[in-house]
Amino acid sequence: MKKAVFLLTNILLTIFFVSCKNKSEEYIDPRGTDFAGSESCVQCHKTQSDMVFQSSHFKATAPALSENVSGDFDSKNHTFIYDQNTKLVMEKHGDSLYQVLYKNGKETAKYKFEIVFGTKHAQTSVYWRENNTYELPLSFYHSINNWATSPGFPADKPYFDRMVVKDCYACHSSNVSSKMVEQSSSEKNFMSMDVEDIINKKTIVYGIDCERCHGPAKKHVEFHLKNPTVKIANSITSYKTLDRQQKLDACALCHSGNDGMKLRSRFEFKPGDNLTEFFRENRNITDSAKFDVHGNQFRLMAQSKCFMKSDKMDCITCHNPHENASKNMASYSKICMSCHQGLKHNETTLKTMPEKLLADNCVECHMPKKASNAISFQLSNSKQLSNYILRTHRIGIYPNAKK
DSSP: OHHHHHHHHHHHHHHHHHHTOOGGGTOOOTTOTTOOOTHHHHTTOHHHHHHHTTSTTTTSEEEOOGGGOOSOSSSGGGEEEEETTEEEEEEEETTEEEEEEEETTEEEEEEEOOEEEOSSSEEEEEEEETTEEEEOSEEEETTTTEEEEOTTOOSSSOOOOOEEOHHHHTTTEEEEEEEEEEEEOTTSOTTOEEEEEEEEEEEEEESOOHHHHHOOOHHHHHHHHHOTTOOSOOSSOOGGGSOHHHHHHHHHHHHSOSOSEEOSOGGGOOTTOOGGGTEEOOTTOOOGGGSOTTTOHHHHHHTSHHHHTOSSOOGGGTOOTTSOOOSOHHHHHHHHHTTSTTOOOOHHHHTTSOHHHHHTOHHHHHSOEEEEEEEEEOOTTOOOOEEEEEEOOOOOOOTTTTO
8 A cells, every 4th residue: 555655656756747847947048048038937837827928917018929918900991091192001911910101192102010018998009110110100099999000199191100118017027138239320420429228139028027026936836846746835926025106116117107217227127126226306397297107016006195104005006917907996995995994985076976986986086097108099080189098006185086
């Protein structure tokens, strides 16, 4: 009997080690040999991986394959009219997608979708030209289920020259390497030189992956495959071990605006680092009204009384970073009520809807959706500028919200 048990145990261990092959040994990460790649996380963290791989964090950038690109390429909603002679059409040629420019009915240029940015609210795209990426003039907006001008682009003429620089990738990808090179300028005399930041496309790690938030995982993977019974995370950053400020800094790296003086690249940040070593805050901006609802979630939340009166509240209090924000407003209300038990709405507010409905929908009134000044767009044949609507993270009392 003992021999049979021993034999069965050896068989099971053999199966485990064969199935849990160290994928990191085969993987070469452009960030260096300390990185294992997100695929290595799946074998031990399947539940989290299944969520992460479908999240807007993980899809913050992606190669522009058909399955990754939002928008219509086949019906009447795939054409943008600039004027009676000029139009830009979304077209599919083989396996590739393009924005094709027509002048007086004739194709004059076409630009390929090569990398997409974003997936949840809207999606913009870029094309490669020489050694840099340039934003395409039209983006897809889910709120209107249609194509419109990319943020800040003109609606009266097509424009293809806005460079998407390395710093844009710092919040939408997990790695991009570049180098500064000098190039002669044709607009100046032949002795003049311009400095250009050249992106190495082979170094792009798309989206916000596991190691962007938890740090290099090669040693972690190797240790736990050799020691499968050890349940305490080794050689990796677990957010349970971080203090409040460290957790906040990890999120604020990309969710606290872009107006501070950059001291170091965001790509150098590792969980547990101090954000003040990477950005010098713009102290001239203290009014929350100056903080746009796009990209300023942390600083808006930091001006909320809920946050200032708490010594524990952080981003993870309400959000699971492994998945997209819940669309169930009642789930957030439960979190609110865990601290605000016993509070009653006044009679004026109660006239808008019953107490029970109000209690299940704290967010709509106390974190209302507001127009973003950073993201505005125009539809085809429209002179009206529309602002994208996003939810503010400044928790407060908004008298007009209940209306």
